[in-house]
Amino acid sequence: MFFTVSVMAQERTVTGTVTAQEDGLPLPGVSVKVKEVPRLGTQTNADGKFSIKVPAEAKTVTISFLGYISRDVAIGSGNISIALSSDTKSLNEVVVSAGGVNIQRREQGNQATTVKGSVVTQAKAFNVASALTGKVAGLQVNGVSSGVNPNVRIVLRGNRSLLGNNQALVVVDNVIVPSSILSNLNPEDIEDIQVLNGAGAAALYGSDASNGALVITTKTGKRGVSTVTFSNTASIEEVSFLPKLQHRFGSGTGNDDVPSYTQFENQQYGPAFDGSLKPIGKPLADGSIQTVPYSYTGDKDNFWDNGFTNQSDFSMTSGDDKSKYYISGQYFKQRSTVPGDQYNRFSLRMNGERNIYDNLVVSYTANFIQNRYNTSNAIGSVFDNVLNTPGQIPLLEYSDWKTDKFANPNGYYNEYYQNPYFALDNNRSLTRNDYLTGNVQIKWFPIKELSVLFRMGISTSNASNKSYTNKFTYSNYRLGITSNFSNILGSTSDGASYNTQLTPEFQAQYIKKITKDLNLNVIGGASIRDNKYKTLNASINGLVQPDLFNLGNNLNVPSASTAMFNATQIGVYADARLGFRDYLYLHVTGRNDWRSVLAKENRSFFYPAADLSFIASDVIPFLKDSKVVESLKLRAGISKVGQVNLGNSTNFGAYQLLPTFGQGSGYPYNGVAGYTLGNTIVSANIKPEMTKAIEGGFDLDMFKSRLTLSATYYKTNTTDQTVPVNIASTTGYQSFLTNTGEVENKGLETTIRIVAVRTSDLEISLGANYTYNQNKVLSLSETLPSLNLRSSGNTNIVAKPGYAFPYLTGVDYVRDDQGRIIVDRITGMPTGGTNQIDLGQTEPKHRIGLDAAINYKGIRLAALFEYRTGGVMFNDGGGFDFSGAGIRNTYFNRERFVVPNSSYLDPATNTYVANTNITTRSGGTAFWTEGPTNTAVTTNYVYSSAFWKLRELSVGYDLPKKWLGNGKVVKAVRVSVQGRNLFLWTPKTNIYTDPEYSDAGSDNNAIGLTTLGQTPPSRLYGATVSVTL
Amino acid sequence: MKKILTYLIIGAVTVGAVSCKKLDINDNPNTPTTATPGLVLPQALTATAAMSQSYNSTFYYPGGFMANVYGFGAYGASVSLNYTTLSFDGLWRGSYDNLTDYQYVIDNTASDATLAYSNSIARIMKSFMFSKLVDNFNNVPYSEALKGNMLLTPKYDNAADIYKDLVAQLNISISAITTAEASVATATVVSSGDPMFGGNMTKWKQFANTLKLRLLIKMAGVADLRSFTTTEFAAFNNTIGVLTDDAIVNPGYQKQAGRVNPLYRSLGSDENNNRVATSNLPSTWIYSFYNGAKLRDTGRGSVVFRLFPNTATNQLGQENLASNIVPPAGSTAWFTGADYDNPGLGAVKGPAQGQVIMLAAEAKFLQAEAYARAYLAGIAETSFNEGVTASFTYLFKNQTGTVDGTKNVQAAVAAYRAENVGSPLVNFALALTTPAQIEAIITQKYIAMNVINCDEAFAEFRRTTYPTISGNSPTTTFASIQSASTSPDKLITRLPYASSEYSLNPGNVPQNVNFFTAKVFWDVN
Secondary structure (H helix, E strand, O other), X not given: OEEEEEOOOOOEEEEEXXXXXXXXXXXXXXXXXXXXXXXXXXXXXXXXXXXXXXXXOOOEXXXXXXXXXXXXXXXXXXXXXXXXXXXXXXXXXXXXXXXXXXXXXXXXXXXXXXXXXXXHOOOOOOOHHHHOOOOOOOEEEEEOOOOOOOOXXXXXXXXXXXXXXXXXXXXXXXXXXXXHHOOXXXXXXXXXXXXXXXXXXXXXXXXXXXXXXEEEEEOOXXXXXXXXXXXXXXXXXXXXXXXXXXXXXXXXXXXXXXXXXXXXXXXXXXXXXXXXXXXXXXOOOOOOOEXXXXXXXXXXXXXXXXXXXXXXXXXXXXXXXXXXXXXXXXXXXXXXXXXOOEEEEEEEEEEEEEEEEOOEEEEEEEEEEEEEEEEEOOHHHHHHHHXXXXXXXXXXXXXXXXXXXXXXXOOOOOXXXXXXXHHHHHEEEEEEEEEEEEEEEEEEXXXXXXXXXXXXXXXXXXXXXXXXXXXXXOOHHHHHHOOOOOOEOOEEEEXXXXXXXXXXXXXXXXXXXXXXXXXXXXXXEEEEEEEEEEEEEEEEEOEOOOOOOOOOOEXXXXXXXXXXXXXXXXXXXXXXXXXXXXXXXXXXXXXXXXXXXOOHHHOEEEEEEEEEEEEHHHOOHHHHOOOOEEEEEEEEEEEEEEEOOOOOOXXXXXXXXXXXXXXXXXXXXOOEOOEEEOOEXXXXXXXXXXXXXXXXXXXXXXXXXXXXXXXXXXXXXXXXXXXXEEOOHHHOOOEEEEEOOEEEEEEEEEEEEEEEEEOOOEEEEEEEEEXXXXXXXXXXOOOOOOEEEEEEOOEEEEEOOOOOOOEEEEOOEOEOOOOOEEEOOOOOOEOEOOOOEEEEEOOOOEEEEEEEEEEEOOEEEEEEEEEEXXXXXXXXXXXXXXXXXXXXXXXXXXXXXXXXXXXXXXXXXXEEEEOOOOOOOOOOHHHHOOHHHHHOOXXXXXXXXXXXXXXXXXXXXXXXXXXXXXXXXXXXXXXXXXXXXXXXXXXXXXXXXXXXOOOOOOOOOOOOEXXXXXXXXXEEEEEEEEEEX | OHHHHHHHHHHHHHHHHHHHHHHOOOOOOOOOOOOOHHHHHHHHHHHHHHHHHHHHHHOOOOOOOEEEOOOOOOOOHHHHOOOOOOOOHHHHHHHHHHHHHHHHXXXXXXXXXXXXXXXXXXXXXXXXXXXXXXXXXOOEOOOOOOOHHHOOOOOOEOHHXXXXXXXXXXXXXXXXXXXXXXXXXXXOOOHHHOOOOOOOHHHHHHHHHHHHHHHHHHHHOOXXXXXXXXXXXXXXXXXXXXXXXXXXXXXXXXXXXXXXXXXXXXXXXXXXXXXXXXXXEEEHHHHOOOEOOOOEOHHHHHHHOOOOOOOOOEOOOOOOOOOOOOOOOOEOOXXXXXXXXXXXXXXXXXXXXXXXXXOHHHHHHHHHHHHHOOOOOOOHHHHHHHHHHHHHHHHHEOOOOOEOOOOOHHHHHHHHHHHOXXXXXXXXXXXXXXXXXXXHHHHHHHHHOOOOOHHHHHHHHHHHOOOOOOOOOOOOOOOOXXXXXXXXXXXXXXXXXXXHHHHHOOOOOOOOOOOOOOOOOOOOO
């Protein structure tokens, strides 16, 4: 805070202006009191100016404002300048708690972290979710895929629900929104994000809060100041990690005693590269054939483009003593590393507030976002094909498939797969999403202690998409030589959907100082949440003409489908905080929900929560007097929250209670219907899952906030898991929806921050957060030994009692009792077993975030590292060995080998004898491409998912004010360069991909499976210029 | 003040309470939650037709009927027979999925005597599907299967015990139909509700009886079961007899996505004239029963194979010949006399053809075996000849089910006998011993089932060792030259259990089953 005072004699009038130090902007509403005459006081006006008449004895004024450190300023002669730091760390900081209620941090009895907007945007991440990675203890953010606008999974305090949603609830400006909004928000609009780690803190949100919450507040204006900011960020994106490929062998196939070259073969079990000229493919119709040097081109490593992103922002904030507002716009454009893929996002925001009367405030926020995707829907198979292309193929020469005869499908060398450039061009998807979120609110103070508010929130998305495969007719010549090609008939599909959520809410708050020592803050409210979704899809197969992607351009009968879902939730809640002498706070909340998606008798359920906050440093004498300890808060909480896990963000869990029938086997035929039973059975009595949680911790502030420490221990137990359990098909069904089992999560969230150097020119701060989470399935249903979440071949992600969750199981080679792989005495070949064995938990047990920031004369350097360890993962890499492209199948130089650590059954003694000399019958296809010997053995493709990542590195510079003509026109200019995900370090055994990836997508708990079809991860680096007027 | 607060809270609660009506919105507007047995049964029969084709195609390669196209690699387990538990997971799950629908019909018709027909049809078909499971997997969940959430991990029943109960279920069905036929209250099954026999209950009884004969003949070779089979054979109802027509499901297959006949979709083309089965050739082995290498069969060969007698063939596992073979442009692949838009004859007739559940030829060959082995009283040669004739008749039919005008079945059968005048495999009178007669019967059954019921043909091969194999030349064995099998004949003896059972029912599914050596209970060789 910066502040000037002018002084007059005797009965003087003291005038001054109060500004915030952060941005130099005036602060309205600041309390100015005369220390010597406590009854005298005033407030700053909209311009941050105040004026107060003081008597002669007045010597000091106390300037105080919520969220800033109060200071006493001597009334002297002439102007006095004082620079004050803002009070972000102090217990007096005002934060938004659940339900949109403003409280001081000292009152919070649960773990909560505030992430400032400037920290969110420090590396200019274009996705708010990924901008939080590594920054908050207990918050795990996984980028589960790459490409444009990649999916991000956000989990607080581990996975509680076996199959239900474990992702944090997202609240924007007091309105619950679908988590898809998070990856579409303009990060520049964010004022701050409150991360409420546990269910207790968020209990007021009811049944959605068991996963913790991200409470996002967007910027509103500031009274009395107008600023306009323009900025532009441009970044380059490049692929940062590719699977390890072999560079030694080219095309050739089986019966592999002597590898022979096959010119059109995709499998790479041919002879070693020797640089000689070899034909590839079959002769074209004109008799020509392509000839290439038989050596590794490296083209498949260079298939990826450099991506490019550009983000242009402007924002304006203004206000007077009655109102304030904030408007912003952003245009973001991304060109992917995948050739031809594009994405853009356009965002508008208007936030505002106005005091209609002294006791009536109206406010509103409105945010419109649209995004547009133009992507290939063949990208998964294309990536797979690129990786599995034989090494001698000059892949990059085939981009011009329309005119180049060797790139054209009629002349392309490969007998099995399409030219990847052709596949990308020929299979496209155009997606359009429009989002509107916002709320309007009226808040009325009938008396000073009571406020009543009515809020209407909306979150609606409107989407459409068109995808197509273009028609391609092969030449008769090509069809005549390649029997497994047939003409591409072309298809197109059109879909449209809307998804609307309305959230009217009523809330009353009563704040009263009951006695000198007791403060009461009571809230009561009711809210409704109404969700509607509808989708309509139509498609045709077989285009009359190429290049025309309309449903009318059809050769066959179009097919169409529609689905609609509607669900309502009604909640009534109360919340009370009792404060004793500003150092002891008891907080209790209770909420009852009624959910339409449950059976009538199970519809209503109640969630209680309580927490306690104790400011020990204000009470215990030795702490109070300590020069070292600034503050110490002890806190503890207990809660019970239910979650209805029946559905997802489009079906809301509606209509899941009864099994369904559908037409099957081609029915209807000629007006006759034929039904088949659905494959899911449902327990008659589905209830919500209940999470009981306790937590306790402390926040310690020492050496005048040079050292801050906080630690939280938590334990959650989630019972009555709602799970559509995969069940053996011999039951007649494939899944069973029921309440069963219990999952426990225990963990520790710790944060330490040190300001190592703090001078007027230089500040160096270092921070670390460490999260430990261990979860365990305590029980499942008695009839169910384990619960299957996802499978890839023989490999499963399961939940089973006594084990962490999710857990990887799969098959291993058949081994003897000493753990040696048993090989056949004659062939030397091992065999994969049939039993599922334990392979490890797939979520990291330990996570560390490290950050460092250096501020020196307007230059700010910030870095963020993240480390995770304690988990394993599986890559569906069998395809790599089947094709021979991966590096594993060359570990023994494609020669016969003795299986390491193996034994064989000696018929003479009937015991297993160490194998030192029996080599495998084959070191080629008969070993590497076969399921039992290699590709179907899970353990060949399991590795540690540990990693270190340099998540963010940025350097920014605020141009000195004097260069800008002292702020007359241009108030500030900032330039910065930044990088994201710059480096990734993984164990050597990870030869596949980013350990954060999940084939199951962001909404699925089956962490730990990845495939070759997931496009490679990338790093981004870029530069930003920002101008404030 | 407190009053205001109280009012507000009361108000809020009232809003909640009043709005509870608003919560009665959970009726599914998207999919039905109820159905009658009459809506489920026809679909179940059509699904069985699709499953029947899945079993058929499973044995294209290991049963000796087809081979890979040479010049290509990467056939993997198809030619090495190095199957994993994943290989037949879909077949397993599809079978039980289909059985669920029958169980639903049985459960929802049991209490209503007027629905005895639907009940019996479902019971017969349940026996049919379970017999397929047993024939390929031996012990499977039966008594505890299909109970939904009542029993999530069903035990595996002894295969022979399952067979005994299947016979019992067929007996129950036959007598239930007979009883119901005497009652005017019995609800008839409308023809559209029965895509197999159009509601003809006489045919259902014949089918049940034929299936029972198939089961009993398989069981009769097992010493322990002989007293059971003797009793059952003694009670065999010859009045009902066996199938006289092919048991065929046709709900109205047509050239449309999802509605093409499953066999045609597997070996002919899809609804968009995309040729399928392009990487398969007829095996040199099966071709030897048509081109004169073992038998000459101009009549059937010319309708079954394209370009007969010059069809390209291969030995299973042979990948390394220098070129690959492509069927003529504009045609479907190798197993048809027809092209995309011109339906033909043979096994692969056209997209609208019916799907064979059981051939009349099989019924006759079963009868011939029962007579030859004196399980039942009758003349084997008559039934044998009727079987061969029924096979010709089926293959000479077009996709609408009528014998093509240019074909004369009786003349073709006579020509066949003349072409193979010295062969006891064709001229039954030359088969002088019971083994020779059985060899003739089973070999003819194998030929009749070529690409139609490969699974049953291979099952009968395992039971009887006919047609005889020896050595490793393309015409003396159908074993893959890349076979990883550890058995002397390089073949498989059964299928491995499904991976889903190892994942989801691990306490019950037998571990480490060796599908090269472990035998199905009736496989006593």
